[in-house]
Amino acid sequence: MLMTSLQDIAKHFPQLRSIEEIKIGGQKCVYSAVHAEYGDIALKIVLNHENDDRILREIKIIKNNSFPNVPAIYKCGDVNFDGKTYIYIYEQKISGTDLREIIQSGDKFPFIEVIQLLDNLLETVVKLEKQSIVHRDIKPDNILRDEDGKFWLIDFGIARDLKDVSLTATGANFGPHTAGYAAPEQFRNLKRQIDSRADLFSIGLVAYELLHGVNPFVSGAHSFIDILLKTETLTEYPLSIPEDTGGELSGFIQTLMQKGHTWRPPSAMIAYSWFNEIVDKLGLEVN
Secondary structure, three states: OOOHHHHHHHHHOOOEEEEEEEEEEOOEEEHHHHHHHEOOOOEEEEHHHHHHHHHHHHHHHOOOOOOOOOEEEEEEEEEEOOOOEEEEEEEEEEOOOEEEHHHHOOOOOOOHHHHHHHHHHHHHHHHHHHEEEOOOOOHHHHHEEEEEEEOEOOOOOOOEEOOOOOOOOOOOOOOOOOOOOOOOHHHOOOOOOOOHHHHHHHHHHHHHHHOOOOOOOOOOOHHHHHHHHHHOOOOOOOOOOOOOOOOHHHHHHHHHHOOOHHHHOOOHHHHHHHHHHHHHHOOOOOO
């Protein structure tokens, strides 16, 4: 862990003012600050050097593209503290709360907010798909709801650029994932099957959890392996959504959650088109 004061941070980043600590963790330290050119930013100092290749790929993916509902990276480089070199990142600051924190608070998600969530995430994955990028870690912890009710996708730490060389050994038993949110083909490391449909699985599961109240694969599981087995075999309870009188949205979400990747919508673009048709039928508007 980086042991330093706000005064020391300010000394190393003289172009920043109003620096405040947001989160100090084992992998990165995050601060809020104001930059003369970029305005409000999040300063991130990456501590975990064992995953430099993934960190650099994450920066490359975001900095070289402009994705909707994804915080922009303005600048990155190296900074030295006490003889050790770390990667720093200036990132667009999003004032909001992650969904995990909201879920744990016991707050209920209104139906219209889940519609907004699906719209924002599907829009993002459509753009990722066009660049052959799979996020691979869509979960409540990596989704922020800002003060205007918009949802942002963060943390591309295990994202895969399908045009680039894989960083995961082909013979590995498991691919990078979060148990309970990753599609079967992803955690089974079936590389040829992994595309945007893995992200669609995760989006469907997050929406299901918000509407049903629990993650069906995590609830009642006794171990990591138990979660994976439930993900592959458990048939979740059908959703009952009062506002979805015809069952179209419930059916759509559970189509996203299909175990086999070929049973899900064939692309993020087609999934987003289906979703928009459902929204129109329900007479809803999203921002």
